[in-house]
Amino acid sequence: MSTRIPFLKGHGTENDFVIIPDPENDLDLPRETVAALCDRRAGIGGDGLLHVVRSAAHPEAAHLAAEAEWFMDYRNGDGSIAEMCGNGVRVFARYLQHAGHVTEGDLAVATRGGVKTVHIDKAGDVTVGMGRARLPEGDVTVSVGEHSWPARNVNMGNPHAVAFVDDLAHAGDLYSPPPFSPAAAYPDGVNVEFVVDRGPRHVAMRVHERGSGETRSCGTGACAVAVATARRDGTDPAITGTPVTYTVDVPGGTLVITERADGQIEMTGPAVIVAEGEIDGDWLENVVR
Numbered sequence: 001m002s003t004r005i006p007f008l009k010g011h012g013t014e015n016d017f018v019i020i021p022d023p024e025n026d027l028d029l030p031r032e033t034v035a036a037l038c039d040r041r042a043g044i045g046g047d048g049l050l051h052v053v054r055s056a057a058h059p060e061a062a063h064l065a066a067e068a069e070w071f072m073d074y075r076n077g078d079g080s081i082a083e084m085c086g087n088g089v090r091v092f093a094r095y096l097q098h099a100g101h102v103t104e105g106d107l108a109v110a111t112r113g114g115v116k117t118v119h120i121d122k123a124g125d126v127t128v129g130m131g132r133a134r135l136p137e138g139d140v141t142v143s144v145g146e147h148s149w150p151a152r153n154v155n156m157g158n159p160h161a162v163a164f165v166d167d168l169a170h171a172g173d174l175y176s177p178p179p180f181s182p183a184a185a186y187p188d189g190v191n192v193e194f195v196v197d198r199g200p201r202h203v204a205m206r207v208h209e210r211g212s213g214e215t216r217s218c219g220t221g222a223c224a225v226a227v228a229t230a231r232r233d234g235t236d237p238a239i240t241g242t243p244v245t246y247t248v249d250v251p252g253g254t255l256v257i258t259e260r261a262d263g264q265i266e267m268t269g270p271a272v273i274v275a276e277g278e279i280d281g282d283w284l285e286n287v288v289r
């Protein structure tokens, strides 16, 4: 009889995740194993994986254990490691509630991008305090086929290039990462957002995620888009002294992003657990041999 390893599946605006509860960090999850679990045909399927570990039990988070009991060890669908995942941390909080580890209200979650405060509200939405954006100087260009656009470099803990386009269809099929220049702008790769206007303080985006491909939503990407749009629109709260809220439509739903005068950014949207089950331990052990 092989070992059974518990997993869940969840999503936030259809950015979907395999969730692996592993409080004491007992599991070995190398890159190839994560990619196999996220494979949509031969595995469970997901844009990424949320490895749920107690901070005290993880070498990357032990120093944060006094601030946050739980560490989101986030991996992209190809198994690569990313600093932060905005939808992931909201789904992570929903999982902790689902499992009875926390109740509604505020909780702190450790991530590679620092400790994030998450609020689970009664109505069902989950809000995360994303911290401040960094806006590295320098011109960036992204291109797809015959189209190319200037892009804004926005760092939300992870790197983003935000391009305003006339038509989201111009981003093409996004089967491969959109080329960007200069290469030095993003030495570790980049998430690329394509944005169109929908109305006052309302935009829509598509995204190609580093390590996952085109996804139906990206939380850090939606925040980067809100930040870039505020600078374009002259509503930058650091200059106006007034908070600004943008509604960001993604293919999988809608996220609401507020940037305050002190630069702190909050993102709100749904976070859903859709299934739970068990992984066959023999499969997991042999899948990458």
Ligand SMILES: N[C@@H](CCC[C@H](N)C(=O)O)C(=O)O
Residues within 6 Å of the ligand: 015, 048, 076, 081, 082, 083, 084, 085, 086, 087, 088, 158, 159, 191, 209, 210, 211, 212, 217, 218, 219, 220, 221
């Ligand atoms: N989908 C995530 C972002 C996940 C990480 C990203 N692909 C990267 O490599 O930086 C989100 O909701 O923020």
